[in-house]
Amino acid sequence: MLNKERQEEVVELCQHLIQKQSYSGHEDGVAGVLEEQLKKKGFDSVTVDKYGNVIGCIKGNRPGKKILFDGHIDTVPVTDETEWQYPPFAAEIHDGKIYGRGTSDMKGAVAGFVTAAAAFAEDTKKDFAGEIYVAGVVHEECFEGVAAREISSFVKPDYVVIGEASHLNIKIGQRGRGEIVLETFGKPCHSANPEKGINAVYKMAKVIEAIRALEPTHHPVLGDGILELTDIKSAPYPGASVVPEYCRATYDRRLLVGETKESVLAPIQALLDKLMAEDPQLKAKVSYAVGKEQCYTGNEITGERFFPGWLYDERDAFVQDVKKELEGMGYTPEITQYNFCTNGSHYAGEAGIKTFGLGPSKENLAHTVNEYIEIDQLTKVTDCYYGVMKALLK
Incomplete structure (x- = not known):
């Protein structure tokens, strides 16, 4: 498990991300927090592309595979704040849960990526084969996979982890x-x-x-x-x-x-x-x-609304490698599929990159009034992302 200090770090980062309202096209506040955090955590490079996607990279000391952790930083709007039990952008903690718009969908996962990647680099002293990329993606709620095209052409990843909510299960496909x-x-x-x-x-x-x-x-x-x-x-x-x-x-x-x-x-x-x-x-x-749509950078993002389905075989080596690593850490992931559309439509559906989903929280909390994430899920998924790096960057 993560030590207490890192558990506190991921909770605090999740709160900071939630406190910046980031409707699609207005992600600049949360992008700024993410960019600052990546630099503070010692990422080797931090890039903001033309759409406003924030991409951090940590390079291992040896050549190897590239793994990209993908999480969108835009959220659907809050239509009526008075319907919420707790303010949707305050990130208050009650009964072991952080409340707010984007907690489960999906700033919790983004906080987990950053914390896990920095911890992995620190613990290994960067003595690993490959490169770790963390991407905070814009405009996903409008265009699943369109802004992601820009990221994959820049990174050229060998593996992609989609951090959408999966309750710590491994998702190998979607319609x-x-x-x-x-x-x-x-x-x-x-x-x-x-x-x-x-x-x-x-x-x-x-x-x-x-x-x-x-x-x-x-x-x-x-x-x-x-x-x-x-x-x-x-x-x-x-x-x-x-x-x-x-x-x-x-x-x-x-x-x-x-x-x-x-x-x-x-x-x-x-x-x-x-x-x-x-x-x-x-x-x-x-x-x-x-x-x-207009991006916060001033550039326009446009695309035909066609986002392909994808599905991998649960016997594929990269799926089994991750599953075995997580099981060795004491987790019990099931291998299933997402019921909704994700940026995997581009990575797996269009580009054919080996992709799976692994995220904290329940799928049905997305877009809801009183959205929350359990702190237990947040810390566990951060631990799982650390395990994914161990499994795939050998």
């Missing part, structure tokens, strides 16, 4: 996520004479009904490639006696291993082609949503 946009185009007219126009919403209703009959793809481990309607908008809005000439529906598509941008849209496009052949007045289009 990905695609945001699919359906559009129908009608013809406006006065709503007193609807027969003179084409109502885009009625056309969309026909498309939505047909899509519900599509058979979802399936994977024996990851489950169904769900396609679920999440919002619908018409224009002009408000209508003010006008038949809508445009309608846009957004779908959340959960992606399975091996699914591509083309393979996901193909059945939907085939369905639209069939419906348009049957109804000459129906004009419809399908595409992926494109996100565009």
